Structures are given as C-alpha cells and as structure tokens.
Amino acid sequence: MDIVLRAIVAYVFIIFMLRIVGRRELSTLGPNDLVLLVVMGDLIQNGVTQADYSVTGIFLAISTFAMLAVAMSFITFKWGRLQTVVEGEPLILVQDGKAIEKNLRAERLNVDDVAEEMRGQGIESLDEVKWCVLEASGRMSFIKKQS
Numbered sequence: 001m002d003i004v005l006r007a008i009v010a011y012v013f014i015i016f017m018l019r020i021v022g023r024r025e026l027s028t029l030g031p032n033d034l035v036l037l038v039v040m041g042d043l044i045q046n047g048v049t050q051a052d053y054s055v056t057g058i059f060l061a062i063s064t065f066a067m068l069a070v071a072m073s074f075i076t077f078k079w080g081r082l083q084t085v086v087e088g089e090p091l092i093l094v095q096d097g098k099a100i101e102k103n104l105r106a107e108r109l110n111v112d113d114v115a116e117e118m119r120g121q122g123i124e125s126l127d128e129v130k131w132c133v134l135e136a137s138g139r140m141s142f143i144k145k146q147s
Contacts, residue, residue, distance in 0.1 A: 015032075019031070092133055092134075093114055098126070
C-alpha cells in the first residue's frame with residue numbers, strides 16, 4: 001500500500017510541476033502523456049535495480065500511474081472546468097498584428113519565439129496575423145488576416 005500512496009503523491013506533484021514549467025516546453029505532449037512515459041521508465045528501473053526487487057512493487061507502481069492517467073483523462077473529459085486547471089486553456093499571443101506583451105510574459109515567450117513559429121508556417125510578418133493562439137498543447141496556431 002505504501003507504493004500506491006507514494007505513486008499517487010508523485011503523480012499529483014509531477015502534474016503540478018508540469019503546469020509550472022509551461023505549455024511551450026511541453027510542446028505536443030499532454031501533461032498526462034508525459035508523466036506516464038517518463039515515470040513508467042523510472043519506476044521500472046527503480047523496481048529492478050534498487051532495494052525493492054519485487055515484481056509486485058513494479059506492477060503496483062505502474063498500475064497506479066496508469067489508472068491515475070486514465071482517471072484524470074476521464075475526469076477532465078466529464079468536468080471541463082477541471083480540464084482547464086490540469087491542462088490549461090488557449091491563450092491569445094497576437095491580435096490584429098500586435099503582440100500582447102502581458103500574455104507573452106506570462107508564458108515566458110517573446111516576439112522572436114512567435115516569429116520563429118510564424119516563419120515555420122510561411123507567415124512573413126506580424127502584420128499578416130489576425131490571431132496567434134498558444135494552444136493548451138503548447139503549439140501555436142495562426143489565423144491570417146483576410147486580404
């Protein structure tokens with residue numbers, strides 16, 4: 001039971017830390033996906049090479065994280081308000097060709113970061129952008145102004 005409780009505490013702490021790290025750093029992985037991928041590998045390693053050599057300990061820890069990931073996915077699907085807390089919500093970075101400095105600072109981004117993404121999508125200048133939205137996934141979406 002100790003392993004299950006430690007796994008639950010670790011899961012909640014990692015989700016919290018990922019929210020602090022920010023969307024841009026997470027890129028296209030959702031927080032739950034990243035937690036599951038990173039921690040599963042570490043839990044297996046700890047169960048095999050540390051003092052706890054039991055296969056039961058490995059199965060308990062991995063199962064707990066997997067169930068928490070599925071439960072979190074279900075809960076955030078059912079209650080949209082919680083999804084905003086766990087995964088974040090889209091944030092407007094550019095509106096009508098003008099950068100919104102407050103939102104850029106909040107995500108630790110600058111205009112050069114936005115310009116890099118714009119160039120990757122074939123947009124030459126901010127003047128062409130009606131909206132730039134930082135999605136909850138960390139990806140930037142651009143809507144060009146109508147000519």
